[in-house]
C-alpha cells in the first residue's frame with residue numbers, strides 16, 4: 570500500500586498545488602491514501618469548512634493539523650462534524666474535534682491516522698508520548714497500518730517520538746517547521762521516520778510568509794502582520810510503501826515538486842485538473 574503524506578499546506582499557493590497536482594501525483598505514484606497537514610491552509614492561519622471541503626474534493630483523504638488549528642473561529646463547528654479533520658490528540662479532554670481517524674483506501678483497506686503535538690518550545694498540553702500510545706492501542710484492532718503526524722518544533726523531541734514508536738507505527742512524520750529534513754529512514758523495527766515533511770506553499774518566503782514582514786520581526790523586534798507569500802510554490806511530502814499484514818514500512822521517498830514539475834506530471838498522466846476553488850469565500854483577508 571502506498572501512502573502519500575503532504576507537509577503543511579500554506580495559503581492559496583499551497584492549495585493551488587494540491588488542486589492542480591494531486592491527482593497526477595496520486596496516479597504517478599499509485600497512491601492508495603493521501604494525508605495532508607492543513608493547519609495553515611487558510612491564508613497561513615487555520616482552516617475553514619470551504620477550504621477543508623475543497624481539499625477533500627481534490628483528493629486529500631485525511632487532514633491533520635497542529636497549533637494553528639484554532640486560528641479561524643469557524644473551524645469549531647467544522648471540526649465537530651468532520652472526522653477527516655484531526656487536531657492533536659493530546660489537547661486536554663473536552664477540546665472539540667478528534668485526534669485520530671481510520672481512513673479507507675478506494676478498495677477498502679484501513680489506515681489509521683493519528684495527530685499529536687510536541688511540547689518543547691510549544692504549548693504545554695498533555696504528554697504526546699503517552700497520548701500517542703493510547704491512540705495506537707485504540708486503532709490497533711482495526712488496522713496494522715498507522716500514520717502519526719507529530720507536529721513539533723524541536724528535532725530532538727521529534728526523533729525521540731520516532732524511536733518511541735519504532736515497530737508501533739508505519740510512519741512517524743514530523744510537521745510544523747515547514748522545512749523538509751533529509752533524515753528520512755526506516756527504523757530497525759519497520760517505522761518510516763522523517764523529522765519534517767516540509768511545506769506545501771511558497772518557498773521564496775520565510776516558512777511560507779512574505780519575507781519583508783517576517784524579516785522585520787527579526788530586525789526590529791516589533792510585531793508585524795504576516796501574509797502568505799506567493800513566489801516559488803513547491804509541494805513537499807513523503808511517499809511510504811507499507812506491508813499491510815505487518816504494518817511495517819518497506820520504502821520511503823522524500824518528495825519536493827515545483828509547480829512546473831507537477832504540471833509536467835499532469836500532462837504525462839493525463840490526470841484531470843480539479844475544479845477551481847470558486848466557491849471559497851476569500852479567506853485571504855481573514856487572518857487573525
Ligand SMILES: [Fe+2]
Nearest residue numbers: 577608609745
Ligand atoms: Fe504549519
Ligand SMILES: [Fe+2]
Nearest residue numbers: 635636637745
Ligand atoms: Fe504548526
